[in-house]
Amino acid sequence: MNYDEELRILLPQQVKPLQRYYLQNDQYVWVRKASNGNPMIYYKLLKILTVYIFKLPIFQPAYRGKNLAIIDEARRLNELNQAHISAPKLLAQCHNGLMMSDLGKGQPLKTLDDLMANRADCKMAIFPVWKMGIDALLNLHNKGQYLSQAFARNMIELTDKRVAFLDFEEDPANILSITECQVRDIVFYLLSTVHYFWDETDIEDALNYCNEQHPHTPPETLALFFKTVKKFKWIRYLHSPYLMGRDGKRFAKSIRFLANLLERIEK
Ligand SMILES: Nc1ncnc2c1ncn2[C@@H]1O[C@H](COP(=O)(O)OP(=O)(O)O)[C@@H](O)[C@H]1O
Ligand SMILES: [Mg+2]
Known part of the structure; x- marks a missing residue:
């Protein structure tokens, strides 16, 4: 052909x-x-x-x-x-x-965002799908790679349950170092997923899981992650429903997760 x-x-x-x-x-x-x-x-x-x-x-x-x-x-x-x-x-x-x-070879595939949204609607645990995404992302980082926009909507579940990545119209390495690209990926992934956690158990599982991963993370990546989150964690205090709207509330929830994660790792 x-x-x-x-x-x-x-x-x-x-x-x-x-x-x-x-x-x-x-x-x-x-x-x-x-x-x-x-x-x-x-x-x-x-x-x-x-x-x-x-x-x-x-x-x-x-x-x-x-x-x-x-x-x-x-x-x-x-x-x-x-x-x-x-x-x-x-x-x-x-x-x-x-x-x-076509990653689906003719079959329609679901994005991790679709899967998490469905689970949230059915009051099912989000953590198992969330873990698939973060594992796939950290594995890609271990290979020295990075994504464009590491949102859950750009990750799909293949028929063999592996996660594949899509949508590369921008290359952040044109303007950022690999460490910066990888920290950007982690924050984007967390910001696009954590709002689906409707249950405290899921949040605890996810915080513990991230905490377990941190000793395997290169020190320069961890340092930049800390520095980045510290700059915007004040946003978690923005609670007012009048100020925020639905997206704002989701965002504030994700920032609270990041701030909690920081405290847990620093302990
Ligand atoms: N190569 C591909 N294999 C399978 N599905 C794809 C492929 N490219 C795009 N898609 C489907 O199209 C959707 C949008 O693709 P994406 O690359 O994220 O484009 P956009 O720029 O519109 O965000 C994906 O969620 C996926 O369902
Ligand atoms: Mg896309």
């Missing part, structure tokens, strides 16, 4: 920025088309907010624009595959799009 040729034919027909296709060789693939997401001013403002106002440069946006995003994603997919990390395989690339393998 000539994937480059397929990509050249499919891209002009494509209506969505990301679409799945069924090819003649019985294979499902995904095609990402370079497309205008948020206007670049959005990223500039986010940079001012993270770097200059909150002085948390590790959270600055790393998106470089639609065509460079294709180059970044193609390179990251190759690097992750070379490091034997579960992510789609790059099949073809051109200036305005790329084609990658």
